[in-house]
Amino acid sequence: MWVNYQKIGEILKMKNYNLVKNAIGRLVPTEINGKSYVPYMGVGKYRPTGRKYAPLISTCADYPSDGNKLIPSLKEALIKSGLRNGITISTHHHFRNGDLIAQQIFDIAYELGIKDLVWFPSASFECHSTLIKYLEDGTINHIEGSMNGALGRFATEGKMKGIGVLRSHGGRYQAVQDGDVHIDIAVIAAPTADSFGNATGDRGPAACGLLGFALADSQYADKVLVVTDNLVPFPCIPWQIHGNNVDYVIKLDQIGIPEKIVSGTTEITKSPDRLLLAEMTAQFCEEAGIVHDGFSFQAGAGGTALSIGTYFAEMCKDKSIKARFARGGSNKYLVKMLEDGLTDYILDGQTFDLEGVRSMRENSGHINTSPFTSYNYHGKGNFSSMLDVVILGATEVDVNFNANVVTHSDGYLLHGIGGWQNCLFSKCTILPIPLFRDRIPVVKDEVTTICGPGELIDVIVTERGIAINPLRTDLLEKLKNTTLPIKTIQQLKDEGEKICGIPAKPKHTDEVIAIIKWVDGTVIDTVWKIEK
Amino acid sequence: MNKIASAGNKGKGVRSDCFISIEILNDSGIEIQLESKVKALYGDSIIKLAKEVLSNFNITNAKVIIEDFGALPLVIAARIEATIIQLIDTDKEFLTPFLEENKYKTTKDRNRISRLYLPGNTPSLMINAGIHKPNGIILDLEDAVAPAKKAEARFLVRNVLRSLNFYGAERMVRINQIPNGLEDLDYIIPHNVNLILIPKVESANQILQVENKINEIQKKKGNIYPVWYMPIIESSLGVLKSLEIAQSSKNIVAMAIGLEDYTADLGTKRTMEATESFFARCQVVNACKATGIQAIDSVFSDVANMEGLKQNVLKSKSLGFDGMGCIHPRQIKVIHENFAPDADEIAKAKKIVNAFLEANEKGLGVVSLGTKMIDPPVVKRAQKLIDMAINVGKLSKNWRDIENEKL
Numbered sequence: 019m020w021v022n023y024q025k026i027g028e029i030l031k032m033k034n035y036n037l038v039k040n041a042i043g044r045l046v047p048t049e050i051n052g053k054s055y056v057p058y059m060g061v062g063k064y065r066p067t068g069r070k071y072a073p074l075i076s077t078c079a080d081y082p083s084d085g086n087k088l089i090p091s092l093k094e095a096l097i098k099s100g101l102r103n104g105i106t107i108s109t110h111h112h113f114r115n116g117d118l119i120a121q122q123i124f125d126i127a128y129e130l131g132i133k134d135l136v137w138f139p140s141a142s143f144e145c146h147s148t149l150i151k152y153l154e155d156g157t158i159n160h161i162e163g164s165m166n167g168a169l170g171r172f173a174t175e176g177k178m179k180g181i182g183v184l185r186s187h188g189g190r191y192q193a194v195q196d197g198d199v200h201i202d203i204a205v206i207a208a209p210t211a212d213s214f215g216n217a218t219g220d221r222g223p224a225a226c227g228l229l230g231f232a233l234a235d236s237q238y239a240d241k242v243l244v245v246t247d248n249l250v251p252f253p254c255i256p257w258q259i260h261g262n263n264v265d266y267v268i269k270l271d272q273i274g275i276p277e278k279i280v281s282g283t284t285e286i287t288k289s290p291d292r293l294l295l296a297e298m299t300a301q302f303c304e305e306a307g308i309v310h311d312g313f314s315f316q317a318g319a320g321g322t323a324l325s326i327g328t329y330f331a332e333m334c335k336d337k338s339i340k341a342r343f344a345r346g347g348s349n350k351y352l353v354k355m356l357e358d359g360l361t362d363y364i365l366d367g368q369t370f371d372l373e374g375v376r377s378m379r380e381n382s383g384h385i386n387t388s389p390f391t392s393y394n395y396h397g398k399g400n401f402s403s404m405l406d407v408v409i410l411g412a413t414e415v416d417v418n419f420n421a422n423v424v425t426h427s428d429g430y431l432l433h434g435i436g437g438w439q440n441c442l443f444s445k446c447t448i449l450p451i452p453l454f455r456d457r458i459p460v461v462k463d464e465v466t467t468i469c470g471p472g473e474l475i476d477v478i479v480t481e482r483g484i485a486i487n488p489l490r491t492d493l494l495e496k497l498k499n500t501t502l503p504i505k506t507i508q509q510l511k512d513e514g515e516k517i518c519g520i521p522a523k524p525k526h527t528d529e530v531i532a533i534i535k536w537v538d539g540t541v542i543d544t545v546w547k548i549e550k
Numbered sequence: 551m552n553k554i555a556s557a558g559n560k561g562k563g564v565r566s567d568c569f570i571s572i573e574i575l576n577d578s579g580i581e582i583q584l585e586s587k588v589k590a591l592y593g594d595s596i597i598k599l600a601k602e603v604l605s606n607f608n609i610t611n612a613k614v615i616i617e618d619f620g621a622l623p624l625v626i627a628a629r630i631e632a633t634i635i636q637l638i639d640t641d642k643e644f645l646t647p648f649l650e651e652n653k654y655k656t657t658k659d660r661n662r663i664s665r666l667y668l669p670g671n672t673p674s675l676m677i678n679a680g681i682h683k684p685n686g687i688i689l690d691l692e693d694a695v696a697p698a699k700k701a702e703a704r705f706l707v708r709n710v711l712r713s714l715n716f717y718g719a720e721r722m723v724r725i726n727q728i729p730n731g732l733e734d735l736d737y738i739i740p741h742n743v744n745l746i747l748i749p750k751v752e753s754a755n756q757i758l759q760v761e762n763k764i765n766e767i768q769k770k771k772g773n774i775y776p777v778w779y780m781p782i783i784e785s786s787l788g789v790l791k792s793l794e795i796a797q798s799s800k801n802i803v804a805m806a807i808g809l810e811d812y813t814a815d816l817g818t819k820r821t822m823e824a825t826e827s828f829f830a831r832c833q834v835v836n837a838c839k840a841t842g843i844q845a846i847d848s849v850f851s852d853v854a855n856m857e858g859l860k861q862n863v864l865k866s867k868s869l870g871f872d873g874m875g876c877i878h879p880r881q882i883k884v885i886h887e888n889f890a891p892d893a894d895e896i897a898k899a900k901k902i903v904n905a906f907l908e909a910n911e912k913g914l915g916v917v918s919l920g921t922k923m924i925d926p927p928v929v930k931r932a933q934k935l936i937d938m939a940i941n942v943g944k945l946s947k948n949w950r951d952i953e954n955e956k957l
Contacts (some may be wrong), residue, residue, distance in 0.1 A: 290879035293680045428590035456565055456620030457588050481681045501943070517677075518716075519623055521591035 035530060038545075039292045042420070042468055046541040047530050050181040051136075051160065053367045055533065058542040061471060066396065066539070071197030073238050080234045082550050083216040083418075084253055087267045087311060092245060093126045095266040096203065099241035101127060104134045104159070105202035109140035112207065112219055112226040112368075113338055115277030119207045119245055124149055128157045135182070138199060139163040140190060140231035141434045145278070153178055162199065163190075164424075164434020165532070174430045174529055176547035178399040180533030182431075184545075186422055187231065187367075188393025188400065188440035188533050194234040198539055204235035204242045206259060207273045211246035215264025216257035218376045224250035224274035227369020227378055236263040247273045258386060259327070272395060284349040284371045286328055287321025291481055298502060299409060299479045300329030306496050308407045308446060311339035316346040316402070317409040319370045322450055326409050327351050334360040345392065346437075348374035348384065356383055367392055367394060393440035395449055406535035412449045414465040417507050419472030419487050421449060422465040424534060426460060426526045427458050429466055429516035429548045432530065440535050441454070442474035448492070453480040458515035459521060461485075467523070468543045469534055478507060485510050525549070552644040555636035558629040559671070560617050562764065568621040568672040570629045575611040576639050580604060586618035599623055603630040606644045624708065625673045632702035645889045646713040648741070655776060656720045656744040658803045660683050660871040661941050662844055663873040665722060669694035671703040673710075674718040680716035682879035688722045691734050694747050700726070704737040711741040722742045722780070728756040732763045742775045745803070752782040752788045754798035761799050778803040780846065786810035789830040792837035804844035806875065810851075814862045822858065824865070834871040849875040857885055863888035886942040891935045896945060899932035904933075904950070 035047040038301065040057035048054055056064060069223050081087065081159075089095040106128075109120045120139065127135055134157050138372045139151070139432050140163065147168035152158045160180030165173045171180050185193055195201040208217030209224040219229040224247060234258050236242050245268045254261075287293060315330060316324040327344070328351050336341050343363035344352050348366040350373035354363045357377070364384045377384045392401040402408070413432060414422040441447065451460050461478070476493065478485045483505035486493045497504055505513075515521075526546035536542040552573050560569035568586075583596050589596075599616055619921070624646045631644045639947055667687035668676050672694075679687050689707045691700065707723060719835070723738045724747035725731035730746065738746075742887055757779065779802045781795050788795070789812070796805050809827050813820045831847070838845035847866040850859045861883055867889050874885050879932055891899065901919060904928045908918045917924040939945035946952055 064580075290682060293880065428588075456623060458591060458620070481678060517622065519592060519595055522594060524590040548797060 034140055038444040040541065042471055044468055044543045046533060046544050047181075050530065050533060051183075056540045058536050060475060064538045066196065069196050071098075071200070071238060074240060077252040080454060083262070085212075086278070087215055087261075088213045089266045089268055090251075091128075092205075092243075092268050092270065095243050095268050096123065096126055099203045099243065099265065101130065101132060101203065103132055104136075106136040106138050106153075106162075106200060106411070107272050107549055108138040108204045108239065110202045110206065110229070110231040110235070111139060111143065112229055112231060113119070113224065113274035113279045115143040115145045116224075116227075116275035117143065117145055117207070118272060118274055119205060120146055121148055123205055124157055126151045128152060128155070133157060134159040134179075138201060139164065140187065142166060142169055144168070148515050149208040159527045162434075165431045166433060167413075170431030172424075174545065174548050175550050176529055176531055178518060178526070178531065181530055182545070183533045183535060184435055184532055186285060186393065186435040186439035186537055187389040187437045188270060188395055188402075189435070189537050189539065190231075191234045191389040191394045192396045192539055193535070194238045195212075195394065196539060201239035202241065204232065204239035206232040206236060206242065206264075208244050209273075209545050210245045210248045210250055210258065211244050211259075211267060212250055212252055212261065213243070213267050214252050214254075214255035215244045215257040215259070215261030216252070216254040217244050217246065217261075217264075218256050219258060220256070220375060222246070224248070224272075224276055224279055225375045226274070226279045228366055228386040228388075229377050230367060230386060232259060233390055236260065238516060240263045243268060245270055245273055247271060256474070280369065280375060281371045284324060286325040286351070289321065290347075291332060291452065292322045293325055293482050295330060295452065295479060298324035298325050298481070298484065299448055299450045300333065302448070302477065302479060302484060303407055303446075304333060305475040305500050305502070306446070306493055309333050309337075311337075312342045313406045314341060314343045314345065314404065315407045315409070316344070316405050316444070318411065319347040319349055320411055323409045323411070324349065324351055326450070327355070329362050331355045331358070331427070341508070344359065345387070345401060348377065350374070353381075353384070356381055363463050365392070389440075391436055394509070395540075400440070402440045402442075407446045408441040408444040408449060409448050409450060410438055411524075412440055412451055412460070413461055414460055415449060415451070415475070415478055415507070416465045416472070417511055418460050419475040419478070420468045421470045421475055422467045423469045423473070425467040425545060428465055429519065429526050429546065435469055435534070439470055442470045443522060446476050447474060448477040448479060449475060451477040453482045453510060453514045454518050457518045459511070459518050461511040461514050462521075465512070471542075474500040478510065480510055482513055483510050486547055498537055553637060555633050557632035557636075558834065560619070560895055564619050564674075566620050566622065566625065566677055567672075568616060568618040568626055568629050570617075570628070570633045571615045572624075572633045572637060573613045573798065574609065575613060576780075577608065577611050580612055580943075581927050582614045584838040585617065586614045586616070586620075588620050593838050595623075596626060599626055600630055600638060603634070603644045604695065605625055605638055606901045607631075607634050607638060607642055608812060609638070615838055621673065622677065622714075624709040628705040628709045629702065632705045635701075647711045648712045649715055651715050652721070653742055654718070654744075655780070658778065661722065661873070661938060662720065662804055662846060663889045663938070663942070664679060664882045665720070665846075665873065665875050666879060666882065667724075667877050668831065669695065669847065669874060670707050670723075671695045671699045673706065676710055676714060679879070682882050683717070684719050684874070684876065684879075684882045686720035686722050686745065687716050688875070690724045690727050692724045692731070695807070700821050704734060708737045708741055711738060711743055722747055724749060724782075725760075728759055732759060734796065735760070735763050735767060739764055741770045743777060745778040745780055746884040747806070748779060748781045749808070750784045751795055752785055752791060754791075757795060757798040757802070759783060761801065777801065780804045780806055782806045782808045783830070783834055784808035786812070786816045786830075788812075789833050791864075792834050793840060796841040796843060802841075802843055804846050804872070805838050806846035807848050809829060809848035824860075824862075831866075831869055831871070839870060846872040847871040849877050849879065850881065853878040853881065856880070859884050860888050863864060892942050895935060896939050899935040899939075900949070900953075902932035903936055907950075
């Protein structure tokens with residue numbers, strides 16, 4: 019049951035929100051940016067009906083029969099694609115902090131005097147903070163995607179015209195597939211492409227690995243543009259993006275800055291505290307019986323997660339077993355596991371270093387995946403729920419195991435959701451996090467922003483103790499004789515606060531600056547404006 | 551112009567610390583300017599704490615600037631106090647809470663395989679030191695603290711001894727060289743320091759000076775905690791006098807060798823083979839064993855070279871050392887694993903201990919293993935070895951029950 023919670027206040031009246039309390043007790047708006055949204059109803063409770071969204075029917079009669087869709091400039095292609103006020107333009111974060119395309123798109127829009135665009139990136143990076151000027155002058159109305167660093171500060175201080183929408187990678191696919199988001203123009207930056215629009219990310223000067231985040235856009239957007247700096251004669255092999263979905267191809271001199279796209283060296287952490295966390299997590303997995311022949315795991319690219327991966331590799335070697343598959347961002351450590359025969363497959367969702375890119379080209383066991391195969395909740399199953407264990411980060415967790423990954427404890431947007439929410443459906447979700455960071459306790463009574471419901475989060479590993487979700491009686495039983503410091507989540511909270519002091523609750527206004535979507539498209543929480 | 555004083559650290563990479571500057575004014579009350587990355591969460595409590603410290607020293611008019619980088623209250627209080635004592639004459643102190651968990655004693659013969667050095671003026675390295683489970687932590691007031699920072703480090707180390715939990719590690723402080731180091735004792739002895747490291751010792755007299763000063767403080771404060779000493783031998787004179795030094799007090803539980811200074815004193819270089827210090831190490835080990843105390847080896851300074859550390863530990867163990875210093879938490883495990891008895895040693899010790907316990911159960915006075923009689927010192931040594939194996943996690947605490955279950 020939702021309680022209708024009508025707030026009274028000048029700002030609220032002005033913005034005209036209707037706030038309701040959702041199933042996890044958070045106040046969320048039911049309508050923003052002129053669209054209505056369904057409040058979160060609980061895990062697996064929202065069952066949409068109807069059919070998927072579909073792009074317009076095209077006809078080959080409108081496309082050159084020689085397959086050559088080259089257009090001389092990005093500007094011309096955008097105009098031909100119907101660039102106009104108020105439309106939604108999507109880009110992707112395959113180039114991470116080395117992206118040169120989003121900037122050019124909005125430079126062109128600004129030059130043409132276009133206003134109120136919605137930017138729908140699969141994620142934003144620090145390099146995109148230059149777009150703040152377009153958010154200020156109204157070229158861009160709002161961002162539906164992650165907002166970090168300067169963009170996060172800008173949005174959190176209420177300076178964005180519209181309201182932000184944050185989705186997981188799977189949630190982004192779901193939103194496009196279900197028609198929650200209609201993409202007018204998708205611009206796909208492709209490290210290698212042919213003039214028909216077939217494109218791949220695994221080679222070329224701006225090689226970034228795979229292009230999975232652009233899959234939905236290529237399938238559902240009204241107009242699809244492929245931008246490349248490495249045009250090859252048809253056919254571009256392999257084709258990660260089908261040219262049959264592409265309207266125009268544009269050749270530019272440079273589309274990304276290679277050293278900012280993939281790191282030459284992803285490194286495991288050198289921090290002794292993080293290594294200890296990794297060691298404890300690995301030991302936990304071993305004692306819980308997770309590391310067995312044929313197991314599967316996903317660990318992120320952060321220093322702690324990387325080192326947990328290397329501990330898994332060592333365990334496999336010691337026990338003469340191997341993993342069936344490792345999912346997630348690929349990097350040199352996973353590649354080594356694959357090439358040493360310690361895992362049958364890498365199911366790659368995002369390629370983090372040059373070794374990953376090389377392996378993708380060379381190893382038949384290195385497989386491209388996409389948010390559709392791995393994460394989409396409105397599909398007939400997905401890969402993430404099959405994982406034996408996933409290792410994730412969090413900025414905060416609360417005594418009910420709810421976790422936050424998007425805001426800092428002071429209320430500012432800090433990270434995107436990434437695949438985080440989607441991975442919570444694995445068989446065992448572990449968050450290795452320090453008990454406090456620079457005096458800020460990580461375990462709280464209530465998290466600033468709920469991104470994941472506690473019922474899906476199984477284990478919190480901190481350097482001072484490990485809390486197992488009481489729902490996981492099986493894990494509690496398996497670990498009952500362990501030498502690891504098993505504590506309750508409440509004990510962890512008390513211990514952190516004893517060291518750091520009890521933090522004050524940061525003040526925020528009643529103005530909504532962004533909403534957090536759950537994997538099924540419902541709204542799980544709200545991010546509020548902070549007065550600077 | 552009013553005098554302005556400051557204390558603490560700031561600048562790139564500074565975390566868990568703060569920088570304080572205070573100007574005492576004639577009127578206008580207390581004005582506090584706070585810049586902090588945790589202001590939204592702890593701004594009010596930082597200001598409240600600052601006012602408490604100022605009021606403790608009867609300061610009613612001052613301008614205080616706090617630049618905070620996520621410092622814990624014990625750090626903020628130490629920094630403010632260190633600033634205040636530069637401005638006023640006082641014998642007052644502002645003491646942070648003494649955690650009950652910190653009021654433990656250590657025994658003379660406990661394991662001292664690893665002891666982790668922590669620079670005495672760098673809070674970020676102290677906060678998580680205990681979670682790495684070294685046998686001891688050393689809050690270093692000597693070489694790891696710049697001369698200009700020595701005074702403020704004392705307040706920090708004092709507060710840390712009271713308010714930071716090291717989870718059972720033996721709480722050690724390395725004081726400055728005698729005679730300067732004697733003054734350090736005022737700040738640490740009343741706060742349950744378990745062991746004092748005395749650097750660059752060259753005579754028994756230096757130990758006696760420390761002992762007298764400690765007795766004096768303990769008498770004044772009515773302190774009952776025992777304080778052990780670990781002299782560090784760091785010169786050729788110290789090496790030659792090592793027996794006399796080891797025998798100088800019953801509170802000496804271990805003696806360490808410091809090879810950086812020793813090799814400098816010899817006019818030679820420290821090498822991986824360590825031939826240059828072979829004599830000194832043997833001399834120190836022998837002085838220790840002759841006196842019945844533990845011999846502790848010098849630190850291995852290449853923190854990235856774990857294999858080198860392992861070889862160093864094995865050599866050290868073979869010379870008769872009982873432990874070694876470490877300068878990075880990752881060294882602890884390597885030191886424990888390699889100082890600890892190996893599988894063969896553990897198997898042999900288990901047999902001896904089992905034979906002893908079985909003989910006891912049967913009420914036999916004589917312990918024998920096969921056809922061999924076992925003397926009590928052999929049993930004792932075996933038991934100690936078993937304890938150490940348990941301590942470093944190479945053997946389960948209830949190994950006997952587990953093995954009996956298997957039978």
